[in-house]
Amino acid sequence: MSAPDTDVEPGTVYLVGSGPGDPELLTVRAIRLLEAADIVLHDKLPGPEIIESLPEDRREDVGKRAGGERTPQSEINERLVELARAGKSVVRLKGGDPFVFGRGGEEAEYLAAHEVPFEVVPAITAAIAAPAVAGIPVTHRDHASSVSFVTGHEDPTKPESAVDWEALAATGGTIVVLMGVGRLPDYTAALREAGMAPDTPVALVERGTRPGQRVATGTIETIVDVRDEADISPPAVTVIGDVAGTRESVADFLRNDYGAAADAESEAAADSEGED
Incomplete structure (x- = not known):
């Protein structure tokens, strides 16, 4: 992970739940943040319609991929801090609610330990x-x-x-x-x-x-x-x-x-x- 640029105001990481999959069940807050984010780091569990609605140049797939490969949680944590320290507004998009078996609690602890501001956006859990x-x-x-x-x-x-x-x-x-x-x-x-x-x-x-x-x-x-x-x-x-x-x-x-x-x-x- 690169060293923080002390001249850049850190961005905020938003731990956002996408709900059970139907785009119409996204919260209003989630929609606003997805529209405004500089970058969205998403899992595979958010509905495909939700993921595909995001511009390709503003989204990163950090979920499970073909062949059983997956991004290690440690790499996701480091990427969130790196992007925030670069001044980005970052949405970490998860299936369901971020704090219900979504490892959102671990990410929140990591962000706090690295002095990165964050917000939790609850959602309807599956x-x-x-x-x-x-x-x-x-x-x-x-x-x-x-x-x-x-x-x-x-x-x-x-x-x-x-x-x-x-x-x-x-x-x-x-x-x-x-x-x-x-x-x-x-x-x-x-x-x-x-x-x-x-x-x-x-x-x-x-x-x-x-x-x-x-x-x-x-x-x-x-x-x-x-x-x-x-x-x-x-x-x-x-x-x-x-x-x-x-x-x-x-x-x-x-x-x-x-x-x-x-x-x-x-x-x-x-x-x-x-x-x-």
Whole structure:
């Protein structure tokens, strides 16, 4: 990282959440900052329509790229400081909310340690947005008075999981797992072993708020097979708890612009009818 130019007034870094993916769900503050920024450092999770709306000469991709390559967090931190010290107005654009499994907290600490001014711009996290547009409330007076947000993709360097699945199973509230499609067999098994009823409803919401959104539903016991049969893939949110069962009563009347493709369970039904 280059030495700071002491003659240049440092710019501000804006840690901006892009929301769940739909450009219309960006906050007004986020839109204004994106329009005014000298440079935008973005991940892959912001919706493609949001990224493509930015001029190519004012955006840098610091997310995961083809071949599994990704920009190390240390390099992102250093780049933010470098640009700010050059007097730039910098937007660090993240999927969802910057402080919900977005590593925004780490970047804020790094910026503060290097005396770089920053602002946090909250956004709608996919943890509540994806279930909502699928007709699933994460809390409900009759079904759940608490909700727990869990990452399904922990730091691989951790010696053991920091998620206490036994405690979560005992709470009786809703569990929302982000980035957990691949590890679905692991944590559903952990919840069953912890005593969660095998008929507990589960929903998978793929590409929530984006074109082609799909929803697949099942139970703790069946959801892995449902995932495989429907070919649900990331990005997807897992909702575990009685609230997931409420979708059935509202799905026929739910209207949004996201389900360009039919729900996964509806597609499966249509395929069966066609085979008969």
